[in-house]
Amino acid sequence: MSLDGLISGPDPDMENPLGIRGARLHEWLLKLAVLREYVGFEGGEVNASTQVVEEWLSNLGASIMGRNTFGGFPGAWDREKPPWPGWWGSNPPFHHPVFVLTHYARESIQLEGGTSFTFVTDGIESALRQARAAAAGRDVALIGGAETAGQYLTAGLVDEMEINLVPILLGSGKRLFEGLSDDMHGLRLIRTIVAPTAETPTVLHLKFAR
Amino acid sequence: MSLDGLISGPDPDMENPLGIRGARLHEWLLKLAVLREYVGFEGGEVNASTQVVEEWLSNLGASIMGRNTFGGFPGAWDREKPPWPGWWGSNPPFHHPVFVLTHYARESIQLEGGTSFTFVTDGIESALRQARAAAAGRDVALIGGAETAGQYLTAGLVDEMEINLVPILLGSGKRLFEGLSDDMHGLRLIRTIVAPTAETPTVLHLKFAR
Numbered sequence: 128m129s130l131d132g133l134i135s136g137p138d139p140d141m142e143n144p145l146g147i148r149g150a151r152l153h154e155w156l157l158k159l160a161v162l163r164e165y166v167g168f169e170g171g172e173v174n175a176s177t178q179v180v181e182e183w184l185s186n187l188g189a190s191i192m193g194r195n196t197f198g199g200f201p202g203a204w205d206r207e208k209p210p211w212p213g214w215w216g217s218n219p220p221f222h223h224p225v226f227v228l229t230h231y232a233r234e235s236i237q238l239e240g241g242t243s244f245t246f247v248t249d250g251i252e253s254a255l256r257q258a259r260a261a262a263a264g265r266d267v268a269l270i271g272g273a274e275t276a277g278q279y280l281t282a283g284l285v286d287e288m289e290i291n292l293v294p295i296l297l298g299s300g301k302r303l304f305e306g307l308s309d310d311m312h313g314l315r316l317i318r319t320i321v322a323p324t325a326e327t328p329t330v331l332h333l334k335f336a337r
Numbered sequence: 338m339s340l341d342g343l344i345s346g347p348d349p350d351m352e353n354p355l356g357i358r359g360a361r362l363h364e365w366l367l368k369l370a371v372l373r374e375y376v377g378f379e380g381g382e383v384n385a386s387t388q389v390v391e392e393w394l395s396n397l398g399a400s401i402m403g404r405n406t407f408g409g410f411p412g413a414w415d416r417e418k419p420p421w422p423g424w425w426g427s428n429p430p431f432h433h434p435v436f437v438l439t440h441y442a443r444e445s446i447q448l449e450g451g452t453s454f455t456f457v458t459d460g461i462e463s464a465l466r467q468a469r470a471a472a473a474g475r476d477v478a479l480i481g482g483a484e485t486a487g488q489y490l491t492a493g494l495v496d497e498m499e500i501n502l503v504p505i506l507l508g509s510g511k512r513l514f515e516g517l518s519d520d521m522h523g524l525r526l527i528r529t530i531v532a533p534t535a536e537t538p539t540v541l542h543l544k545f546a547r
Contacts, residue, residue, distance in 0.1 A: 131514035132342035294526035304341035
C-alpha cells in the first residue's frame with residue numbers, strides 16, 4: 128500500500144497491470160532472494176524484509192484471490208476465447224492450490240509447478256473452506272485484491288494482516304481500505320519492520336494479528 | 338492519519354470536531370507530558386513519541402491552518418454573529434501567531450497566552466510569507482487540514498512532513514491525501530519511530546524530508 132492508501136496506480140492495462148507506477152509498490156519484494164527462490168530465480172537481496180516474506184511463504188498451503196487479481200483489469204478475462212489464463216503464465220509462482228472468487232463458473236486449471244486455479248462462485252466462506260482443506264493444516268494466504276481483502280476483513284475471517292507500506296504517493300488508483308467500517312475485528316498492530324534498513328527505508332511492514 | 342488514510346471520522350459536529358471516533362487519532366499526543374506542558378497542563382507520559390513532539394514544538398515560531406481547522410466543520414463559523422471564535426477558546430494552545438487560510442476577510446484576533454489569529458485571503462504563498470516573517474527564523478508549522486496540507490504539498494512548499502499513523506480504521510471521514518498527484522516534491526521517508534514502545538505500538542511517526 129502507498130502512503131495515500133492505494134494498492135495500484137491509475138489506468139491499469141496489459142502492460143501495467145498495477146497501473147501507472149503501481150509496480151513501485153512491489154519493487155521491495157521482487158528483488159528479495161527469498162521471493163526469487165520461491166518463484167524459481169537465483170540471486171537477490173537479503174535484508175530486513177526477508178523475515179516478513181519467509182513468514183508468508185514458509186508454511187503456505189493455499190491462496191485465495193479475487194478474479195481481477197487472477198486475470199487482469201475489470202472485464203479482461205471474460206471476453207477472451209479461449210478463456211484468458213490469467214496474469215500468471217503457464218508456470219505460476221504459487222506452487223499450490225489457488226482459489227479464485229468469481230461470479231463466473233469455470234473449469235479448474237492445473238498448471239506446471241503445482242499451481243492450480245479453482246474458481247469459486249459461492250462466496251468467500253466456501254473459498255476459505257476449500258482453501259483450508261487444500262492447505263491441510265498449512266497457512267491460507269489472501270493475495271488480493273482490495274475488495275476480496277475487504278470482504279474477508281468485514282466477515283471477521285482474517286487472522287493476520289501484513290501491510291507493506293511503501294512511503295510514496297500514487298495519486299489515484301485502487302484503495303486497499305474502501306467502504307469498510309471502523310471494525311478491525313480484533314486485529315491490532317503487533318510488529319513493525321522498517322526495510323531494507325532503518326536508515327534507508329523503502330518499505331514498512333506492519334503486521335496485525337489478534 | 339488512520340490506517341485507512343483518514344484524519345477525522347464521519348459526521349463531525351460541535352461535540353466531536355474530529356468526527357465519530359476521530360479523537361482516537363490524537364490520543365497518543367494528548368497524553369504526552371511535552372504536549373501537556375506546552376498547552377499549560379501538568380503530568381503526562383514520556384515515551385518514544387516525546388522526541389517527535391519536541392522536534393515540532395521546540396523551535397516553533399508560527400503556524401498555518403485552514404479555516405475549518407480554525408473554526409469547525411464546514412460552514413460553521415461564517416454563520417455566527419459575533420463571529421465564531423474558533424475551536425480554540427480564549428487561551429489557545431499555540432502561544433504564537435497563527436495564519437488562517439480563508440476566502441472570508443476578517444479582523445485579526447489577539448488572544449491570551451500569545452496566540453493571534455490572522456486571516457489570509459490571498460493564498461497559500463502569502464500565508465507562508467507572513468508566517469515566515471512572524472516566525473523570525475523559527476519554524477513554521479502547517480497544522481492542517483487535509484486540503485491545506487495538500488495545497489502546500491502540491492506547491493512544493495513543504496520541507497518536512499510528519500505522518501503520525503495510528504493503526505486503526507475509521508471507515509469514513511476526511512482523507513489526508515485526496516486528489517493529489519504522485520509527486521512528493523522531493524520528500525522521502527527518513528525516520529520511523531514506533532511508540533509508545535515497539536512491543537505495544539499505538540502510533541507510528543513517519544518523518545519525511547528533502
